[in-house]
Amino acid sequence: MRFDQYRAAIRFGCGLSPVIAPAVSASDMLSSLRGDDLLARRFPIPGFDIVLSAMVEMQAARKKSRRSNSEAEQRNFTEMRRARNRELRLESAGWFRNTLMRRISTQDGFRERLAFFWADHFTARGTGGVTGVGYMPYVEEAIRPHVSGRFADILKAVVTHPFMIDYLDQTRSAGPNSRIAKRNARFSGLNENLAREVLELHTLGVDGPYTQDDVRQLAELFTGLSISPEKGFMFRRRFAEPGAETVLGKRYGGDPARLSHVFNALEDLATHPATAKHIARKLAVHFVSDAPETALIEALEMRFKQTSGDLLAVYEVLLEHPDSWSSAQGNVKQPIDFIASSLRALAPTPDQLPTNPRAIYRDLVLPMSLMGQPWGAPLGPDGWPEADGAWITPQRMAARLQWGMAMPYQLRSFLPDPRRFARDALGPDLPKPVEFAAKAAETRSEAVGVVLCSPAFQRM
Amino acid sequence: MTKFQSISRRKFMSQSLALGCSLAASPLVTPVALASAPSENRLVVIILRGGMDGLDVVRPVGSAEFAELRPNMAGDGLDLDGFFALHPSLQDLMPLWERGELNFAHAVSTPYRDKRSHFDGQDILEAGTGVDALGRIRDGWLNRLLQSMPGMHAQAAYAVGRSDMLLLKGAAAVANWSPDAALNLSPQAHRLLELVMHEDPLFRDAMLEATELSLDEASSRNSAPVMDEDDMMQAMRANNRRQRNGASAENIARFAAGKLRDEARIAAFSLNGFDTHDRQAQALPNALDRLQSAILMLQSELGPIWGKTAILAMTEFGRTARYNGTGGTDHGTAGVMLMAGGALRGGRVLGDWPGLSEADLYQRRDLMPTRDVRAYAGWAMRDLFGTDANFIERILFPGVDLGTDPKLLL
Numbered sequence: 001m002r003f004d005q006y007r008a009a010i011r012f013g014c015g016l017s018p019v020i021a022p023a024v025s026a027s028d029m030l031s032s033l034r035g036d037d038l039l040a041r042r043f044p045i046p047g048f049d050i051v052l053s054a055m056v057e058m059q060a061a062r063k064k065s066r067r068s069n070s071e072a073e074q075r076n077f078t079e080m081r082r083a084r085n086r087e088l089r090l091e092s093a094g095w096f097r098n099t100l101m102r103r104i105s106t107q108d109g110f111r112e113r114l115a116f117f118w119a120d121h122f123t124a125r126g127t128g129g130v131t132g133v134g135y136m137p138y139v140e141e142a143i144r145p146h147v148s149g150r151f152a153d154i155l156k157a158v159v160t161h162p163f164m165i166d167y168l169d170q171t172r173s174a175g176p177n178s179r180i181a182k183r184n185a186r187f188s189g190l191n192e193n194l195a196r197e198v199l200e201l202h203t204l205g206v207d208g209p210y211t212q213d214d215v216r217q218l219a220e221l222f223t224g225l226s227i228s229p230e231k232g233f234m235f236r237r238r239f240a241e242p243g244a245e246t247v248l249g250k251r252y253g254g255d256p257a258r259l260s261h262v263f264n265a266l267e268d269l270a271t272h273p274a275t276a277k278h279i280a281r282k283l284a285v286h287f288v289s290d291a292p293e294t295a296l297i298e299a300l301e302m303r304f305k306q307t308s309g310d311l312l313a314v315y316e317v318l319l320e321h322p323d324s325w326s327s328a329q330g331n332v333k334q335p336i337d338f339i340a341s342s343l344r345a346l347a348p349t350p351d352q353l354p355t356n357p358r359a360i361y362r363d364l365v366l367p368m369s370l371m372g373q374p375w376g377a378p379l380g381p382d383g384w385p386e387a388d389g390a391w392i393t394p395q396r397m398a399a400r401l402q403w404g405m406a407m408p409y410q411l412r413s414f415l416p417d418p419r420r421f422a423r424d425a426l427g428p429d430l431p432k433p434v435e436f437a438a439k440a441a442e443t444r445s446e447a448v449g450v451v452l453c454s455p456a457f458q459r460m
Numbered sequence: 461m462t463k464f465q466s467i468s469r470r471k472f473m474s475q476s477l478a479l480g481c482s483l484a485a486s487p488l489v490t491p492v493a494l495a496s497a498p499s500e501n502r503l504v505v506i507i508l509r510g511g512m513d514g515l516d517v518v519r520p521v522g523s524a525e526f527a528e529l530r531p532n533m534a535g536d537g538l539d540l541d542g543f544f545a546l547h548p549s550l551q552d553l554m555p556l557w558e559r560g561e562l563n564f565a566h567a568v569s570t571p572y573r574d575k576r577s578h579f580d581g582q583d584i585l586e587a588g589t590g591v592d593a594l595g596r597i598r599d600g601w602l603n604r605l606l607q608s609m610p611g612m613h614a615q616a617a618y619a620v621g622r623s624d625m626l627l628l629k630g631a632a633a634v635a636n637w638s639p640d641a642a643l644n645l646s647p648q649a650h651r652l653l654e655l656v657m658h659e660d661p662l663f664r665d666a667m668l669e670a671t672e673l674s675l676d677e678a679s680s681r682n683s684a685p686v687m688d689e690d691d692m693m694q695a696m697r698a699n700n701r702r703q704r705n706g707a708s709a710e711n712i713a714r715f716a717a718g719k720l721r722d723e724a725r726i727a728a729f730s731l732n733g734f735d736t737h738d739r740q741a742q743a744l745p746n747a748l749d750r751l752q753s754a755i756l757m758l759q760s761e762l763g764p765i766w767g768k769t770a771i772l773a774m775t776e777f778g779r780t781a782r783y784n785g786t787g788g789t790d791h792g793t794a795g796v797m798l799m800a801g802g803a804l805r806g807g808r809v810l811g812d813w814p815g816l817s818e819a820d821l822y823q824r825r826d827l828m829p830t831r832d833v834r835a836y837a838g839w840a841m842r843d844l845f846g847t848d849a850n851f852i853e854r855i856l857f858p859g860v861d862l863g864t865d866p867k868l869l870l
Contacts, residue, residue: 169738181785189785195739196576196791206577212823216575247596329660362697370641371602372622379509379623379732382579390624392662394636394670398643401667405649427811437652441735448654455660 001325006427011289011330011460012319013109015341018416018424022108026319028311032108033148039106040144042374043098047141048162048232054088054130080248084129092133093357094374096365099136100353103340110315114147115139116336117286120157121279122202123383124167125376131166132172138163148397151279151309152270155202156263162227168194168381175223175241182362187239195219203269214247221245221265224257235259237408248272256363276304283314289331296323330460332388335371337460338400339364342408342452345425352412370399392458400458405449417445429454431456464492499609501803501844502720502769504758505602505728507627507750509582510735512775513789514796515827516744518564518809521545525816529781532741540564541758544809549745550752556759557807563799563868566811569777571827571859576791578735581776586626588834590859601834602728603630604856605841609846617726620716627728635673635724639715643674644691709750710757717761720731720769729754734775737788767802770840770869778827781816792826797833803844805870810836832861835869843869 008029010017016022058081064204065077103112119139126132134452142161146154158164165171173191174180180187195218224240227233240257253261265427269275280300284292292305299317307313318324333341343353354360368375372391378384385391408415415421422430422438434454441447451457494638519533520526522543527534537545538554544566546554556562571591572584580594587593588601604611614633619625621638628634644652650671657663709731716727731754733747751773759766778795794814799806814820814828822828834857841847841856853860 115464169786169788172738174785175501176785187785188783191784191786191788200575200577205576206580212574212576274716333664367696370622374625380578380735385624388662389629392622392666394578394624394673395638395641397663398641398670398674401643401645401653402696405645406693410693431656433656437656441652442648446646446649446652449649450656453653453777454656455663456656458663459660 001322001327003319004325006429008319009083009109009329010341010427011324012113013335014103014106014112015109015344016425016427017104017344017347018420019278019347020105020344023107023109026316028163028320029108029110030316031034033114033315035108035110038104039108039112042105045095045098045136045140046082046142048134048137049087050131051134051137052162052232054084058084058130059229080352085132087273088130090132090357092136093360093365094355095133097134097353097355097360100340100343100364101350102144105345106352108261111147113287113337114315118143118147118154119281120286120378120383121282122154122157122164123378123381124161125378126163127166129162134163136212141209148312148315150270151275151304151311152267152362155198155266155270157191158202159198159262159266160225160233160259162232165194165225165227165233168197170222171226172239173219173223174239175220178223178239178241180236184339190216190219190223191395192216192219194225195222195420198269201382203273203278204274206293208272208274208278210248217245217247218265221247221252221262224259225262226319242437247348271305271308276301276309279309280314283318287332289326289328292388293323293326295348296321324341331386332391333460334384334391335368335400336375338371338458339368339403340402343411345421345452345457346416346448348411361457363410363433367399367403367407370396371403372396372399401453405446406454408448408452409445415444415448418444418451423452425451426456429456449450480786487627499725499845501725502762502765502801503726503840503844504716504720504771504801505726505752506728506745506754506771507582507586507625507728508734508773508775509578509730509732510747510775511581511777511779511791511851512576512734512747512795513736513740513744513779513792514566514794515778515781516740516789517547517550517798518566518796519547520566520813522814523816526608526658529816530783541809543813547744547748549748552752552756553800558826560807561800561804562801563806564811565797565799565831565833565866566808566809567794567814567827567830568797568811568836569794569831570833572777573793574704574823576777576793578791578843583626585774585776585833588837593858597626599630600625600627601837601856602627602726603632603634605845605847606632606634606726607632608851608855609845610723613723614722615719617627618716618719618724618728620719620727620729621712623730625728625730635716635719636669637673637677639711641670641674642656642677643670645671677864696836707714713718713754714761717758720762721765736779737784737786737790739787740783740789741787743788751798759800759802770799770801770803770844772837772840773798773800773835774837780825781821782825783829793822793826793831797836798838799868803869805867810866831863832860833859835862836866840868841865 003026005022005024061077061080065073127135142157146157176189181396192215196215200206204210219241220241224235226236237257242255244251244253247265252265280297283300284297299321300314303314303317354363365375422434428449434456437450438447519537521534521537538551539545553562570584572581583597586600587597606617615635617634619628619636712729720727731750736743762769774797775795777793779789779792784790812830814830818824820828837859838852838860
């Protein structure tokens with residue numbers, strides 16, 4: 001099997017739309033990806049500064065209330081903090097809406113899917129307070145600009161991003177012999193969390209050739225990576241462990257400690273053969289199948305190695321390899337893919353998609369939680385599960401059915417002709433039972449719901 | 461995460477379901493009590509995700525090294541047996557301890573070693589296998605237990621909550637539901653959905669189960685059937701409202717207790733938040749509070765059945781013996797397992813204590829494992845359900861050495 005424009009839009013894009021034609025070739029898709037990020041401009045999501053400036057504001061207010069030592073001031077501060085958090089949460093509903101609008105309106109759907117894939121590969125989440133809304137700004141800033149660059153670029157952007165540093169407890173990790181540890185007992189040593197996940201999840205993979213000693217050494221090398229609300233990312237030399245560290249048999253660093261030492265190690269990890277293998281497998285599993293063909297994984301791995309992780313070159317293999325186009329059952333859509341592709345198929349006008357933050361939460365964000373995907377908040381740093389069976393459990397499935405049957409009518413009370421809708425949403429491969437059900441339903445709303453809930457639409 | 465094949469659960473129900481036949485009319489989806497379960501005992505397994513710090517939860521305050529390793533903890537625990545003290549956040553469990561309904565097994569671990577990955581660690585814990593099975597895990601140990609129990613019906617075991625549990629996955633039929641889930645569809649929508657799902661067993665079986673279990677729940681809530689678009693929207697929104705507080709540890713435990721009072725014999729769920737890398741003194745109490753609430757809710761809701769119940773709470777690994785640089789602990793090896801329930805011969809901290817001097821630590825960093833956590837789980841299965849020792853050592857927990865009988869039950 002080779003490139004098929006309908007399958008391409010469903011499997012590698014954001015789904016079919018009655019008003020936007022699918023890309024006609026792999027090179028068409030890649031050239032969109034090479035071009036400007038048009039949708040980010042049209043439906044903006046702020047960078048992480050919005051979170052940092054809220055932190056600065058909050059710290060100043062906290063200081064003020066502490067200094068005043070009066071109960072009224074304390075109450076004012078608590079009130080202000082709550083109000084500011086609420087305001088940010090409501091604002092972030094608009095960012096989520098823009099995430100959906102991008103998927104509904106784009107001709108470059110592969111970019112949206114890749115941004116999600118890498119955001120999941122480099123999972124980070126808020127740790128409380130204003131960081132609770134940090135996920136989308138983090139992705140916008142650290143991931144999205146690099147999705148068609150080199151793997152090493154994303155890795156470096158992520159490992160030095162305040163959101164990741166905060167999430168994996170790097171901020172206060174100090175070398176046991178660092179200047180700060182000698183002066184201040186509060187900074188007494190390492191925190192291994194970021195170093196471990198960089199090796200296990202971000203680069204080599206859990207089966208990769210590293211040991212507990214490598215985790216320790218990388219954690220020592222990482223000392224100094226830190227944040228401040230005013231500056232965002234900071235390299236704090238006082239925290240850095242003196243001397244060189246040996247990771248996977250190679251020495252990095254020395255005195256004085258520099259950020260470039262960390263980058264050197266990240267470059268090597270990013271281009272390590274085990275990383276090539278790990279990333280190749282993850283791409284094939286995410287885009288093609290829970291159990292992808294070995295030939296596909298090997299081709300991806302080979303291209304990754306040959307190009308030292310040039311992602312556009314790797315994607316070219318993904319889009320051109322025959323095993324990517326198998327007509328066998330594709331992956332189950334994750335809730336974000338299901339909701340966004342449903343909306344894309346329904347093609348609402350912009351004013352039909354809820355704009356009120358509370359309505360966005362109620363009708364789009366909460367249902368996704370019930371489907372098992374609380375937006376931006378997976379359970380652990382390994383991100384969302386890929387196995388189809390993890391999403392189609394009775395309790396999660398119930399939420400999909402409930403949304404699919406109820407929401408289209410809510411969104412556009414004048415629904416399209418179901419027979420046409422079925423063809424628009426599923427393309428020429430429309431299965432007979434779905435075609436029949438679209439005709440046999442008692443109401444338009446029921447027919448559209450059944451199409452969206454059919455496995456043919458739920459899979460990619 | 462390691463992939464495991466998804467196995468169609470309710471095969472026996474769906475195979476004979478004719479194309480397009482009305483669900484409501486099918487005798488196969490009304491809850492049917494098959495042969496009665498072979499035992500009246502109840503088992504609850506709680507997976508504590510993130511790696512619970514055993515040294516903080518059950519503190520060896522009698523050890524001189526402990527005071528050096530964890531200076532802030534040596535003083536303020538609740539005395540258990542003179543040597544060990546309980547984390548103060550679990551103080552509401554002390555009445556259980558005093559009544560002999562609470563045990564701990566210390567310095568236990570799964571066979572997983574050295575790489576200290578949460579995800580592989582949890583897979584090994586839930587699969588009940590040795591490390592050699594990583595990458596080709598097919599099912600969870602609790603499911604293999606069910607397969608060994610003749611006459612168990614589909615609702616004899618419940619996986620509760622929204623998270624996906626390897627522990628109960630496998631060939632034996634298991635019910636999966638969450639107290640915050642619901643499904644209300646018109647009969648016509650049902651028929652059409654069955655039609656479009658018929659050839660995709662994953663979807664077909666999940667919908668059948670969702671329908672059956674939500675019917676049970678709906679009848680206990682007296683909700684009206686859904687007929688039109690507005691009803692459907694209302695049902696979805698009501699569902700959203702329930703979700704806001706639906707998935708708390710207490711609600712999950714209450715739901716599980718309801719099923720155990722009824723036909724279920726086994727329930728499993730998981731609690732998160734034990735990965736305390738940073739400021740553990742603030743982070744761990746929240747996680748322990750959820751564990752305590754779940755246990756106390758089970759106790760109060762189970763009523764007289766509490767006397768036939770054993771709860772096992774297990775985690776993927778313990779944590780470093782020393783603090784790290786940020787007031788937390790990093791991934792370690794041996795930890796503690798908690799057992800509660802009226803069926804227990806409790807009031808004991810079990811295990812061979814390895815000591816905490818530098819040389820006693822595993823790789824000079826973690827509490828040394830002195831017994832396989834699966835040995836305790838194996839003895840518990842033997843006592844609760846009469847499970848054959850040979851089956852335990854070969855199939856349920858391949859390669860486990862059961863060792864001496866800790867005599868867990870009364």
